[in-house]
Amino acid sequence: MGSQSHVLVVSFPTQGHVAPLMKLSHQIADHGIKVTFVSTEFIIARLTTIMPVNNLIRLVSLPNGLEPGDDRTDALKLINSFQEVMPGHFKDLIEKSNESYDDRISCIIPRISVVWAFEVAEMMGIKSATFWMNHSVKLCNWLLCNSFYELDSLALNLVLGIIPVGPLLSGSQLGCQIGSFWLDNSTCLSWFDKQHVGSVIYVSFGSTSIFNQQQFDELALELELIGLPFLWVIQSDITNEALSEFLDGIRKRIADHGKIVDWVPQEEVLAHPSTACFISHCGWNSTLEGISKGVPFLCWPYFTNQFQNKSYVCDVWKVGLGLNPNKNRIFTRHEINTKIKALLSDDVIKTKALKLKEMAKKSVSEAPVGASFLRQRAAQLKASSKRPRVDSSTGDAFRGRPSSDPPTEEYVDPTAVVDLEPSTSTTISTRSMLETVLTVQSAHGQLLLDLLNKVAALQAELATTSSASPPAPPSDQP
Structure with a gap:
């Protein structure tokens, strides 16, 4: 009997990142997949106080390098500490989990901003998925987005292989707001x-x-x-x-x-x-x-x-x-x-x-793309977990590919059924271009606001200058 498939979900430590990934985690768990949700000690502590005791998701905290008295509203300090300290702890978590046959990691799903998680996954030969796009796209195997095709068909058609799995909603089955840091005022x-x-x-x-x-x-x-x-x-x-x-x-x-x-x-x-x-x-x-x-x-x-x-x-x-x-x-x-x-x-x-x-x-209710992908991927992970694995910290052992199967049976990688990672140079070039466009679009609003503020300041300065008394005209008298 094979081990249960195990997915690691990794979130950046803010409410807007945690909530959709926690909702996705519950959808994955509903398909019979073991899910471990990973974030900082501070975030996991807050989630633990809110989520029900019988929750299907296992919560694991990793140190982020901040001291108890540090200001967690200092975004720059938080990001730097998160990027410098957590990758090593994350790698240790995977290695420790893989020591147990029943806890081996099958797939990693980080938020797009947690770039180091993709790097660790690639180094250890573990497949990964992510939400939407940034430079982490090049390191992941699947692109997931919290949207649905009818809402955003133009953008979704531009990105080859992207999988809309939204809208990710809490539902009412747990009696709480999934992924919230605060108690709801019902x-x-x-x-x-x-x-x-x-x-x-x-x-x-x-x-x-x-x-x-x-x-x-x-x-x-x-x-x-x-x-x-x-x-x-x-x-x-x-x-x-x-x-x-x-x-x-x-x-x-x-x-x-x-x-x-x-x-x-x-x-x-x-x-x-x-x-x-x-x-x-x-x-x-x-x-x-x-x-x-x-x-x-x-x-x-x-x-x-x-x-x-x-x-x-x-x-x-x-x-x-x-x-x-x-x-x-x-x-x-x-x-x-x-x-x-x-x-x-x-x-x-x-x-x-x-x-x-x-x-x-x-x-x-129908979810023709998102639900289908989750069902297929869950079946693939379960099939993969039933096959023998070799003791190794890198390579195909983590992907469920047995290295010592009898030659009489040709092994088919279950992820190949819906392997959505394009391989042509044209596609990679297109992705790089879209990456740049989306990054610029994301920052456009704030840049525009800054520009408008500067224009308003200049207008005020000009108004002040024009309201001043003009200099007297030069006299024609010698």
């Missing part, structure tokens, strides 16, 4: 039950967006004055004392028509019939969840690819509206009010949003 759902259908404005900017005080005030005062029920998610760990006092005052004034909470079961909130629209930062996880629930968007991108996602929502899928900042780069309460009212009265946007919802629902 009391908001009973509050939703008391609201009229299609009346609640849901506001959430993810786990990393931070506004300056002026922008925060504009949004808070508009929600207070608009007269519509709203639910606003604000994490307690990104607020200071002054902001907390400000929020306490607002909570008292809006108690009859609004709620401000730390965290919510977002998919359930978006699926609730009382939800009217979603004011969102346009992170991809939130975007896909909103689309899957048929909710119109008011787009408020914060950085990087969120600007690109906003363009898809507003200009391609046409299921939302964007906000226009004033000359000081602030979204005023008047602008927010105008766009909320325009969004709630736009039947065309609502119809398109419901159409995308049906597409997403069909993709989840």
